[in-house]
Amino acid sequence: MKDKVCSDFVFMPLKGDQRVPPMATGGVPVAAAGGAAVVETDSTEVKSKIVVVGDCECGKTTLIHRYVKSKFQETYTPTGFDTYSGSYNVSDTYTIHMSIWDTSGDTGYDRVRPLSYSDADLVIICFSISNPESMENVVSKWHPEVREHCPTQPIMLVGCKADIRSEVKNLPPSTPRPNLVSYDQGLKTAKHIGALVYSETSAKTSQRSVNDVMEVAALSSAGTSGTGAAPAAANASAGEGANSFGRQRSFIRRKRFSGLSDAKAQLRKEAAKSCVVM
Numbered sequence: 001m002k003d004k005v006c007s008d009f010v011f012m013p014l015k016g017d018q019r020v021p022p023m024a025t026g027g028v029p030v031a032a033a034g035g036a037a038v039v040e041t042d043s044t045e046v047k048s049k050i051v052v053v054g055d056c057e058c059g060k061t062t063l064i065h066r067y068v069k070s071k072f073q074e075t076y077t078p079t080g081f082d083t084y085s086g087s088y089n090v091s092d093t094y095t096i097h098m099s100i101w102d103t104s105g106d107t108g109y110d111r112v113r114p115l116s117y118s119d120a121d122l123v124i125i126c127f128s129i130s131n132p133e134s135m136e137n138v139v140s141k142w143h144p145e146v147r148e149h150c151p152t153q154p155i156m157l158v159g160c161k162a163d164i165r166s167e168v169k170n171l172p173p174s175t176p177r178p179n180l181v182s183y184d185q186g187l188k189t190a191k192h193i194g195a196l197v198y199s200e201t202s203a204k205t206s207q208r209s210v211n212d213v214m215e216v217a218a219l220s221s222a223g224t225s226g227t228g229a230a231p232a233a234a235n236a237s238a239g240e241g242a243n244s245f246g247r248q249r250s251f252i253r254r255k256r257f258s259g260l261s262d263a264k265a266q267l268r269k270e271a272a273k274s275c276v277v278m
């Protein structure tokens with residue numbers, strides 16, 4: 001049977017139109033087919049804010065470190081709050097700049113963690129494949145908390161530490177097996193909470209699985225609320241800013257990148273080997 005460790009993505013269809021395309025920066029106005037001025041850009045830069053939550057020690061910080069620094073962090077240091085930056089070049093002319101917010105899974109942070117959800121474009125909820133309780137908490141704690149503060153933003157569910165499945169498989173037959181979360185259980189939970197994507201990663205053994213998750217997060221977040229992105233002309237009046245934003249948005253929708261459907265197409269092209277896109 002095909003080993004699903006670190007390799008499969010499942011995209012769930014979104015209910016209704018929950019997303020608003022992102023905005024571009026640095027463009028010059030040109031005439032559009034419909035007569036309205038749009039912003040033609042040599043390069044389109046999109047900002048997106050991604051918040052990562054989940055139980056203590058489930059692997060959030062290690063996942064982000066592996067993506068940002070390409071290193072596996074063996075030692076555990078509890079996180080309070082941290083932010084990281086990452087960029088994903090979707091094409092020569094389209095870059096998504098991610099602001100990745102790492103949070104603490106500790107209940108001591110339950111009252112302050114919600115501050116990090118403000119303006120999020122996408123939330124990654126993590127659990128550990130080696131800890132079934134961390135997956136149960138996705139349903140009982142993390143999903144309700146995320147939905148309270150991010151009612152419509154897409155959620156990715158990520159099962160961390162997928163390498164532990166292989167480790168357990170290779171244990172001598174006499175050794176008692178720990179209870180692990182199966183791929184199907186993870187997928188079922190993702191469907192239950194209405195996640196857009198389910199994926200499994202190993203920050204320890206698979207850089208690709210980590211890159212895939214963060215790139216899918218970038219693609220899925222670029223096209224959501226857009227609130228993580230600053231207006232192109234920060235010093236423009238509110239009215240001009242709003243107009244410009246609307247024009248850029250519709251330009252991107254028509255010409256460049258239109259959120260989920262383009263994200264899926266891009267994904268099929270770039271990561272066809274490692275993703276199942278529904």
Ligand SMILES: Nc1nc2c(ncn2[C@@H]2O[C@H](COP(=O)(O)OP(=O)(O)OP(=O)(O)O)[C@@H](O)[C@H]2O)c(=O)[nH]1
Nearest residue numbers: 056057058059060061062074079105161202203204
């Ligand atoms: N085997 C294995 N261990 C991992 C993996 N990812 C993380 N770990 C280990 O799990 C421990 C906890 O990881 P962290 O990333 O610090 O956990 P966290 O979710 O950020 O924890 P908090 O900061 O308490 O919320 C560390 O010792 C990591 O080395 C993985 O993919 N495989």
